[in-house]
Amino acid sequence: MGWFRGRVLALEGLEMEVQKGEVFGLLGPNGSGKSTAMKMILGLLRPTSGSAEVCGFRAGTISARRQIGFLPENPYFPVFLSGAELVRYYGRLSGLGGAGLEKRVKELLELVRLGGEAGKRPLRTYSKGMLQRAGLAGALVGDPEILMLDEPTAGVDPAGSREIRDLILELKARGKTVIFSSHLLEQVEDVADRVIILHRGKKLREGRLEDLLTRKNEWEVKVQGLPEGDRQELLVWLKKKGGQVVREGAPREKLEDYFLRSLPEETRR
Amino acid sequence: MIGCLRRISAVAGNTFLEAVRQKVFAVLLVFALVLIGGANYFTEFSFQEQFKFLKDLGYAAISLTGLLVGLLGAAQLIPGEIEKRTILTALCRPLRRWEFVVGKYFGLTAYLALMVVVMALAVWGVLGWKEGQFLRAEGLDPEAAAAIRAEAMDPRLLQAVLLVGAKLAVVAALAVFFSTIATSTTFVMAMTLLVYLIGHLQSVAREQWLEAGEVSRWTVRIFLAVVALLVPDFNLYNLIDEIVAGNVVVWRTTLEVVGYSGVYIGVLLAAAACMFEGRDI
Numbered sequence: 001m002g003w004f005r006g007r008v009l010a011l012e013g014l015e016m017e018v019q020k021g022e023v024f025g026l027l028g029p030n031g032s033g034k035s036t037a038m039k040m041i042l043g044l045l046r047p048t049s050g051s052a053e054v055c056g057f058r059a060g061t062i063s064a065r066r067q068i069g070f071l072p073e074n075p076y077f078p079v080f081l082s083g084a085e086l087v088r089y090y091g092r093l094s095g096l097g098g099a100g101l102e103k104r105v106k107e108l109l110e111l112v113r114l115g116g117e118a119g120k121r122p123l124r125t126y127s128k129g130m131l132q133r134a135g136l137a138g139a140l141v142g143d144p145e146i147l148m149l150d151e152p153t154a155g156v157d158p159a160g161s162r163e164i165r166d167l168i169l170e171l172k173a174r175g176k177t178v179i180f181s182s183h184l185l186e187q188v189e190d191v192a193d194r195v196i197i198l199h200r201g202k203k204l205r206e207g208r209l210e211d212l213l214t215r216k217n218e219w220e221v222k223v224q225g226l227p228e229g230d231r232q233e234l235l236v237w238l239k240k241k242g243g244q245v246v247r248e249g250a251p252r253e254k255l256e257d258y259f260l261r262s263l264p265e266e267t268r269r
Numbered sequence: 270m271i272g273c274l275r276r277i278s279a280v281a282g283n284t285f286l287e288a289v290r291q292k293v294f295a296v297l298l299v300f301a302l303v304l305i306g307g308a309n310y311f312t313e314f315s316f317q318e319q320f321k322f323l324k325d326l327g328y329a330a331i332s333l334t335g336l337l338v339g340l341l342g343a344a345q346l347i348p349g350e351i352e353k354r355t356i357l358t359a360l361c362r363p364l365r366r367w368e369f370v371v372g373k374y375f376g377l378t379a380y381l382a383l384m385v386v387v388m389a390l391a392v393w394g395v396l397g398w399k400e401g402q403f404l405r406a407e408g409l410d411p412e413a414a415a416a417i418r419a420e421a422m423d424p425r426l427l428q429a430v431l432l433v434g435a436k437l438a439v440v441a442a443l444a445v446f447f448s449t450i451a452t453s454t455t456f457v458m459a460m461t462l463l464v465y466l467i468g469h470l471q472s473v474a475r476e477q478w479l480e481a482g483e484v485s486r487w488t489v490r491i492f493l494a495v496v497a498l499l500v501p502d503f504n505l506y507n508l509i510d511e512i513v514a515g516n517v518v519v520w521r522t523t524l525e526v527v528g529y530s531g532v533y534i535g536v537l538l539a540a541a542a543c544m545f546e547g548r549d550i
Contacts, residue, residue, distance in 0.1 A: 039550070042360075043360075043361075044360060044361065046549060062364075062365065065364075070361040072354065072358060077355060078287060080287055081283075089279060090362060092278070094362050094363055095275055097275050135358070142363070
């Protein structure tokens with residue numbers, strides 16, 4: 001950390017494995033080591049001990065980095081570039097060039113909805129959501145197997161956040177592996193197949209969301225169109241059978257869904 | 270190999286573009302051009318003095334502006350990217366760290382070269398303009414006209430441009446080296462300036478010590494040898510003053526100094542790449 005400041009162990013004994021094609025969530029409070037883990041996989045930080053492999057290559061090597069597209073927590077991009085220039089620059093850094101690169105830049109800008117005039121504007125005029133989408137296009141330009149997204153929705157409004165969520169799902173459908181960190185647990189729940197929970201550099205829990213979140217001793221059924229009288233009768237029957245009714249009543253919509261539904265159609269997109 | 274060149278050129282191109290889009294560099298360039306152009310209005314001299322004054326001021330403006338741009342630009346190259354964290358999005362790609370350092374250096378050097386060329390053309394233009402004025406004033410005296418032409422359009426000025434460029438390229442390489450170990454732009458600028466000054470003073474100091482007979486002790490000898498080896502001798506570029514003063518400097522000497530600069534640039538970039546390789550981002 002610097003002279004006379006001592007050393008901090010950012011990660012300790014972390015073991016994790018991400019399967020091809022899955023969406024993997026890194027969870028934990030600030031300072032838990034999520035970004036450090038990502039930086040180590042990318043070779044930006046060197047571990048004092050231990051190792052990592054990316055698609056069979058030692059983490060941090062050129063071959064390993066070729067497999068990864070990275071989107072940092074904040075839009076750390078050269079703001080003097082336009083959206084298209086940014087994606088082109090990252091493409092050239094990934095060894096691409098010529099007509100193939102131009103085609104890819106166009107396709108990706110369309111994918112993240114920054115095609116046309118928006119892609120020609122300087123990044124300094126972009127909103128946070130637009131910057132994240134431009135960064136996502138930049139992360140995808142080398143056609144990596146793995147996408148590593150560090151807090152991709154931090155500071156992004158609900159509509160932008162939903163767009164990024166949809167993009168993650170679309171990438172998953174295309175067979176990409178996505179590793180991402182987020183504080184928005186609801187969003188993680190929506191997209192992740194598996195999660196790991198870190199705290200002060202150590203692993204607390206890891207597993208499939210289905211296994212971690214399902215309350216196996218409870219049973220839930222959603223019913224529509226049942227008259228009030230029948231509902232009461234059903235409750236009585238459940239009690240008679242020995243069941244304990246934990247929660248009962250009309251289900252509530254998620255605030256995010258309600259908010260987005262309230263916006264005009266063109267704002268939602 | 271093609272991929273490597275493509276990545277280096279991508280970093281260099283981006284660095285060049287960043288420099289071109291920086292208003293502060295454009296302002297410095299405009300300032301230098303105004304200075305060079307303004308020198309034309311000092312007309313109290315004979316034509317020999319006038320041309321010498323124009324060349325002196327022109328080359329001083331090129332050197333000073335280039336030095337400022339080189340220092341400011343190089344100081345921002347890596348510490349600036351680390352401060353803004355844009356380096357994360359570059360180094361996470363299949364890009365080797367040495368490619369990043371070399372690309373950054375080439376981008377900055379290309380911009381410095383462009384500035385030197387633009388300013389040298391301005392000096393050349395001002396000299397040409399003054400030549401026309403003197404020719405009109407002197408009438409059709411062929412002898413005087415030939416002397417004026419020889420003073421104004423001296424081909425040796427090309428040597429001076431080359432030497433200014435080489436000197437600035439060494440300063441930029443020094444700044445790039447310090448930028449790979451520094452965390453702040455101030456440190457880079459301070460260290461580069463310090464070495465620049467030592468580089469100017471070292472040969473003078475060495476001569477003084479030799480004359481005073483203080484180099485008999487082997488420790489002093491080793492110290493002098495280490496300083497001479499580590500710090501480029503910037504006094505070599507004083508050939509520019511010789512050229513501007515109208516003295517003959519053979520091309521061979523000029524090219525030797527350019528070669529000397531090339532060796533230092535190579536060593537500094539190799540050292541910078543080594544230092545940067547092990548650095549945590």
